Amino acid sequence: MPIFYENKQLVTPGDLLAEGDYSADSNTYKEGNKIYASRLGLVYYEEKRVSVVALNAFYIPLTSDLVIGKIAEVNLHGWTVDINAPYSALLQASDVLNKFKPQRDDLSRIFDVGDLILAKIMTYDRTRDPILTVREPGLGKINRGQIVKITPTKIPRVIGKKGSMINMLKKETGCKIVVGQNGLVLVDGGRPEDEGLAIVAIHKIEQEAHTSGLTDRVTEMIRKEREAKK
Amino acid sequence: MNQSTIKLIDENGIRKDGRKLDELRPIKITVGVLSNADGSAYIEQGKNKILAAVYGPREVHPRHLALPDRALLRCRYHMAPFSVEERKPPAPSRRELELSKVIREALEPTIFLEQYPRTSIDLFVEVLQADGGTRCAGAIVASLALADAGIPMRDLVVACASGKVDGQIVLDLNDIEDKEGEADVPVAFAPNLNTITLLQMDGLLTIEEFEKALNLAIEGCRRIHALQREALKSKYVAVKEEAEVE
Numbered sequence: 501m502p503i504f505y506e507n508k509q510l511v512t513p514g515d516l517l518a519e520g521d522y523s524a525d526s527n528t529y530k531e532g533n534k535i536y537a538s539r540l541g542l543v544y545y546e547e548k549r550v551s552v553v554a555l556n557a558f559y560i561p562l563t564s565d566l567v568i569g570k571i572a573e574v575n576l577h578g579w580t581v582d583i584n585a586p587y588s589a590l591l592q593a594s595d596v597l598n599k600f601k602p603q604r605d606d607l608s609r610i611f612d613v614g615d616l617i618l619a620k621i622m623t624y625d626r627t628r629d630p631i632l633t634v635r636e637p638g639l640g641k642i643n644r645g646q647i648v649k650i651t652p653t654k655i656p657r658v659i660g661k662k663g664s665m666i667n668m669l670k671k672e673t674g675c676k677i678v679v680g681q682n683g684l685v686l687v688d689g690g691r692p693e694d695e696g697l698a699i700v701a702i703h704k705i706e707q708e709a710h711t712s713g714l715t716d717r718v719t720e721m722i723r724k725e726r727e728a729k730k
Numbered sequence: 731m732n733q734s735t736i737k738l739i740d741e742n743g744i745r746k747d748g749r750k751l752d753e754l755r756p757i758k759i760t761v762g763v764l765s766n767a768d769g770s771a772y773i774e775q776g777k778n779k780i781l782a783a784v785y786g787p788r789e790v791h792p793r794h795l796a797l798p799d800r801a802l803l804r805c806r807y808h809m810a811p812f813s814v815e816e817r818k819p820p821a822p823s824r825r826e827l828e829l830s831k832v833i834r835e836a837l838e839p840t841i842f843l844e845q846y847p848r849t850s851i852d853l854f855v856e857v858l859q860a861d862g863g864t865r866c867a868g869a870i871v872a873s874l875a876l877a878d879a880g881i882p883m884r885d886l887v888v889a890c891a892s893g894k895v896d897g898q899i900v901l902d903l904n905d906i907e908d909k910e911g912e913a914d915v916p917v918a919f920a921p922n923l924n925t926i927t928l929l930q931m932d933g934l935l936t937i938e939e940f941e942k943a944l945n946l947a948i949e950g951c952r953r954i955h956a957l958q959r960e961a962l963k964s965k966y967v968a969v970k971e972e973a974e975v976e
Binding site for chain 1: 840848849967
């Protein structure tokens, strides 16, 4: 049962990663008993599982994911929302209003085109576009803060192991940070300098997602920037 | 395609541009050159200069073209008016439509289209300067642009032409060899899958000559594949080195 690369080595689509009794995890595929990479990224061998962490990818909706979306269209019975995915999402008016009557309620007064919303994906399968919900505490219209866009595969790195990275970012910058699984991150702090610092840090994480000891380096960077400003 | 009046290969077996019979033109590939596209790549192969850009997967417009069970791959091969010696009208010609189809079909089997139903992947191959073998070079960059866009693929696609010039089988024909030579065999190849995804022939070859030409073209593909992988990796290695310097 040979493996053909070392952990964290860079592989390109079509590279033969392993042969024999392995299971193909994300960004890999199996043919016969051979496992190949399907995206450009870093290969990880964990026990019997082979996976590739992609360097660049797009967001595919998943039920119960938290996403940040932009209202693209106000329809008669709901909204069309751009969630940075190949499919546009739907938010139904009945999800927001208890007794929705199209004759009476003006939907654009609740969410208008261009508004940003924080929502959860209620249902999604390959045959239909995803349907969103905002019926949970904390969800709904975003009124303040800044949005950072990063590639969705780097989202786990921004959160870190058991939230280590995101907690550090929140503590060091004093900002409220909400991570959408679709690659959009909301940074909301009292002062624009804090927000700017958090954004720089997030971009640094995206750029250097594949390197180790990143949490410490980002902490150091934030502290240095702070000192310089004083 | 009868007896050519110009001598394309001299008595030492050296071609007009100084190459040996089985030698490729110098190749330079860069990945991720355009910031507005989801993925992009650029190749210089001899005098060929070709740019490829990928958008998607995204919603299909017009909507009725969407396929219920897989993504729609659309490809546009286009030559810039200044890409050839005499100005080429910018409207797509019969030949460009054919090459669009041929490049699309060369790439289609390597992409996991069935994972993204009702979407489209739009591919643009723009020839800035042409010197023969643009369909092959176009397929090489198109495949790289797809990989750069993060679209899941079974394999990269490499392409290379071989042909018969002055009675000899040669690799990677340029414009004059293509026009004055006896035959041209473009091959697109998925090296890890060991599958041919495009095979065309223009001109006359015996069965033995054809086999020799095909094997030579595949050999050329394997050599280009190494360059292709390097190009794809180098975009990322630059970032890694930057991180280590700090």
